[in-house]
Amino acid sequence: xxxxxxxxxxxxxxxxxxxxxxxxxxxxxxxxxxxxxxxxxxxxxxxxxxxxxxxxxxxxxxxxxxxxxxxxxxxxxxxxxxxxxxxxxxxxxxxxxxxxxxxxxxxxxxxxxxxxxxxxxxxxxxxxxxxxxxxxxxxxxxxxxxxxxxxxxxxxxxxxxxxxxxxxxxxxxxxxxxxxxxxxxxxxxxxxxxxxxxxxxxxxxxxxxxxxxxxxxxxxxxxxxxxxxxxxxxxxxxxxxxxxxxxxxxxxxxxxxxxxxxxxxxxxxxxxxxxxxxxxxxxxxxxxxxxxxxxxxxxxxxxxxxxxxxxxxxxxxxxxxxxxxxxxxxxxxxxxxxxxxxxxxxxxxxxxxxxxxxxxxxxxxxxxxxxxxxxxxxxxxxxxxxxxx
Amino acid sequence: xxxxxxxxxxxxxxxxxxxxxxxxxxxxxxxxxxxxxxxxxxxxxxxxxxxxxxxxxxxxxxxxxxxxxxxxxxxxxxxxxxxxxxxxxxxxxxxxxxxxxxxxxxxxxxxxxxxxxxxxxxxxxxxxxxxxxxxxxxxxxxxxxxxxxxxxxxxxxxxxxxxxxx
Numbered sequence: 001x002x003x004x005x006x007x008x009x010x011x012x013x014x015x016x017x018x019x020x021x022x023x024x025x026x027x028x029x030x031x032x033x034x035x036x037x038x039x040x041x042x043x044x045x046x047x048x049x050x051x052x053x054x055x056x057x058x059x060x061x062x063x064x065x066x067x068x069x070x071x072x073x074x075x076x077x078x079x080x081x082x083x084x085x086x087x088x089x090x091x092x093x094x095x096x097x098x099x100x101x102x103x104x105x106x107x108x109x110x111x112x113x114x115x116x117x118x119x120x121x122x123x124x125x126x127x128x129x130x131x132x133x134x135x136x137x138x139x140x141x142x143x144x145x146x147x148x149x150x151x152x153x154x155x156x157x158x159x160x161x162x163x164x165x166x167x168x169x170x171x172x173x174x175x176x177x178x179x180x181x182x183x184x185x186x187x188x189x190x191x192x193x194x195x196x197x198x199x200x201x202x203x204x205x206x207x208x209x210x211x212x213x214x215x216x217x218x219x220x221x222x223x224x225x226x227x228x229x230x231x232x233x234x235x236x237x238x239x240x241x242x243x244x245x246x247x248x249x250x251x252x253x254x255x256x257x258x259x260x261x262x263x264x265x266x267x268x269x270x271x272x273x274x275x276x277x278x279x280x281x282x283x284x285x286x287x288x289x290x291x292x293x294x295x296x297x298x299x300x301x302x303x304x305x306x307x308x309x310x311x312x313x314x315x316x317x318x319x320x321x322x323x324x325x326x327x328x329x330x331x332x333x334x335x336x337x338x339x340x341x342x343x344x345x346x347x348x349x350x351x352x353x354x355x356x357x358x359x360x361x362x363x364x365x366x367x368x369x370x371x372x373x374x375x376x377x378x379x380x381x382x383x384x385x386x387x388x389x
Numbered sequence: 390x391x392x393x394x395x396x397x398x399x400x401x402x403x404x405x406x407x408x409x410x411x412x413x414x415x416x417x418x419x420x421x422x423x424x425x426x427x428x429x430x431x432x433x434x435x436x437x438x439x440x441x442x443x444x445x446x447x448x449x450x451x452x453x454x455x456x457x458x459x460x461x462x463x464x465x466x467x468x469x470x471x472x473x474x475x476x477x478x479x480x481x482x483x484x485x486x487x488x489x490x491x492x493x494x495x496x497x498x499x500x501x502x503x504x505x506x507x508x509x510x511x512x513x514x515x516x517x518x519x520x521x522x523x524x525x526x527x528x529x530x531x532x533x534x535x536x537x538x539x540x541x542x543x544x545x546x547x548x549x550x551x552x553x554x555x
Contacts, residue, residue, distance in 0.1 A: 018555060020553060020554070020555050023553045024551065024552065024553040024554070027552045027553050028551075028552055028553075033552060035552045035553065037552060037553035037554070038550050038551070038552070038553065038554055039554045039555050040550055040554060042548070042550070126555065127555045128555070175555075293398075293401070297398070297402065297417035297418070298417070300416060300417050300418065300419045301413065301416040301417045304416040304419070305416065347552060347553055349553065370406075370409075370413070370417075374413070
């Protein structure tokens with residue numbers, strides 16, 4: 001049935017489905033696939049965290065929490081942020097517990113955007129940024145990162161700014177490239193935000209997973225706490241993707257605006273997940289250290305293997321993705337990913353689904369056992385041999 | 390002895406999987422293969438890596454199921470050598486898999502493996518409890534091994550993630 005006017009919103013109608021969907025459909029029906037296409041940890045949530053959630057159910061903690069989340073959890077988040085990232089937020093007024101970092105991004109955008117406001121979205125990036133800007137009534141303006149290591153060029157950012165620009169969206173360490181921005185690079189972006197009076201939405205969901213240098217938060221850059229919306233969560237660092245637990249931190253005025261959206265649209269994050277998050281922050285750190293070590297080894301293995309195969313691959317500072325160039329094969333990202341899946345049953349994600357500058361690359365997640373990574377590399381080697389020109 | 394970060398890394402990887410090839414060790418730690426070999430030689434020479442072994446689930450092999458017992462042993466320490474001499478007398482028996490000096494209610498914890506309960510019982514009554522310094526023994530038989538040296542014997546290894554996700 002269809003109404004005469006058409007029942008879909010123009011904005012939703014115009015959204016393109018995620019390019020990942022197609023590969024999911026293609027790979028799901030196959031047997032024996034080695035998947036490097038998974039954007040989540042291969043670890044199960046630490047047992048101590050799962051056990052705490054079970055206990056919370058046994059004890060009957062099954063009702064709503066405060067809109068902003070359990071105060072105890074917000075206090076623990078504040079302590080964690082100060083200790084690990086040297087940023088200070090008031091747990092009573094500047095932190096909101098959300099349903100994953102994704103919801104945090106959504107309420108941030110809905111709280112700041114008026115129709116036609118522009119948001120600079122640095123690509124390649126997570127697939128939801130631009131659609132969420134559109135859904136919040138704004139206009140996403142993609143700015144392409146530099147192919148050499150996928151850092152952000154300040155000149156390109158400056159050139160994209162118009163009087164309508166309201167915010168810059170960054171993600172470090174980045175999905176899909178793994179690139180981490182160091183203090184100097186963050187300072188360059190901060191300078192631009194200050195000179196043009198912009199907010200920075202900083203997605204720091206992978207901040208726990210960095211392998212070479214220590215992590216710097218955008219909010220820790222001098223003068224930036226006032227114009228930063230810091231987004232993070234438990235999914236990646238604590239291997240808690242399915243719990244849907246994130247948080248957003250911002251100065252009080254912004255936080256209280258976001259809280260309005262959050263309380264009407266979501267009420268609060270799941271209570272059981274909040275108790276799990278509390279345990280993760282209190283007692284999960286040793287397991288995070290173990291996971292980080294394991295990822296670092298696998299990153300080194302993947303970077304060295306891809307470069308040895310002749311697929312140029314920079315060594316990313318964080319997250320659990322490598323982003324090798326497949327330009328030497330003469331195939332597009334889509335062709336490479338599709339043929340690799342059909343011929344060798346290795347699932348990777350074509351780089352172009354993360355933005356135009358991802359064309360010529362594929363995202364390979366190393367959140368898989370070392371045996372699976374070895375098998376994947378073996379198959380990719382055979383694939384490249386069969387496709388030699 | 391102080392190890393470098395990369396040496397420590399290699400120890401940790403091998404403790405989990407001693408069959409990791411030198412090439413993979415090198416790739417995982419960003420060393421060259423020859424550097425990796427040098428590290429291994431050093432670790433082996435210093436007896437930091439004492440031996441490369443496998444964890445075997447003998448309960449799966451018919452006729453070789455065997456039994457394991459943990460024995461709490463109280464002993465009289467000797468002047469000058471303390472517990473070391475009696476520990477040595479015990480650990481030299483090939484049936485003895487581990488010997489630890491313990492704090493608490495008893496002195497030595499001895500782990501014995503044998504073909505049958507009778508064999509273990511014979512060892513305890515004829516060899517262990519007849520040693521001069523041994524005052525008493527309490528034998529506990531292990532009924533089932535769930536987790537041994539950090540390894541779960543029947544792990545749930547099914548990957549529950551969807552095959553491609555953003």
